[in-house]
Amino acid sequence: MYEKFSRKRMIKKPIPFRRLAPNMITSGSILCGVMSLVLAFHRHVVPAVWLIFVAAFFDLMDGKVARSLGGDSAFGMEFDSLADVVSFGVVPGLIFYVSYLYAFGGVLGALVISFYVLCGALRLARFNVVHSSGNFQGLPIPAAGLFLVSFVMSGIALPSSVAAIMATTIGALMISSISYGNIKQLNKNNINVLRLLFLISCVVTISVFLREKSALAYTMIYVLSGPIGIDWGKWLSLKGNEVTDNR
Known part of the structure; x- marks a missing residue:
């Protein structure tokens, strides 16, 4: 009887x-x-950077898939944070160090x-502990x-001194209390289509004129939006309400 009971307990549901x-x-x-880390180690920094952008696509999609399938979980949130430490913390830090700070x-x-x-x-740990909406x-x-x-x-x-100030400032912004807009839960039911089309036209225009510098322009706009007080999630929302991201 004990062996049968033990076997039943050992059987796990898929x-x-x-x-x-x-x-x-x-x-x-x-x-x-x-893979980006390996490429950066061999000084292939541009392909390494492209892989970071691919990682950002995966980071955007995992939450969307989790919400659409109803697969949100505490494990998924922790796993996502570990992935973010690697793909957007350690690896970009190393690429930036190799490119600008090696001799600083x-x-x-x-x-x-x-x-x-x-x-x-620290920012990811705070996000996991403080489940604030909006x-x-x-x-x-x-x-x-x-x-x-x-x-x-x-x-x-970038001069090494400027690069050092830039990296330090970005780090400080991550642990700050400055509010940044959340666009992850915008969908066809709650998005302002006219404003979205206007934003897309701006993105296309910037891409045409700035080309390889366009990614820097996009990210800089978002980085500055917090201190300036621009809420992209609220601006793009149909009713002007904040959206939440629970994963």
Whole structure:
């Protein structure tokens, strides 16, 4: 009897696909981060930067898939945060260090990037503990990572001192209490189509004129939107209401 009871307890129910799918997409983000790290190690920084943008796509999609399938879970949220530390914290920090801070004051450049990564980890830990609805508190780490690597993609030559100030400021923005707009839960039912079309036309125009520097322009606009007080989620929302992201 005891053996039968033990066997029954050991039998586990299969994990449903609706919970597996979002975590599989999150795994894609980690894969992109690790591959980007390998490319950066071999000084192929531009392909490494492209993989960070692919990781950002996976990061956007895992939450959408989780919500559409009803697969939100505490495990998914923790896993997503671990992926973000790798793909938007450690890897962009290393790419930025290799590109701009390698010769900055010896160990000082490494300390600057360490500060950036530490702030990113602290911001994610706060996000997981404080489940606040509405806007993000502090600059989201995906935006921070994309902002740093966009300098590399744009080919802009930053002096080491300016790069150090930039990385330190971005790190401080992540752990700040500045509110940033949340657009992750905008959908066809709650989005202002006219404003969306206007925004798309602006994106196309910027892409045509700035080309390889357009990614830097987009990320810079979002980074500055917090201190300026622009709420993109509310601006694009049909009723002007804040949206939430629970994953």
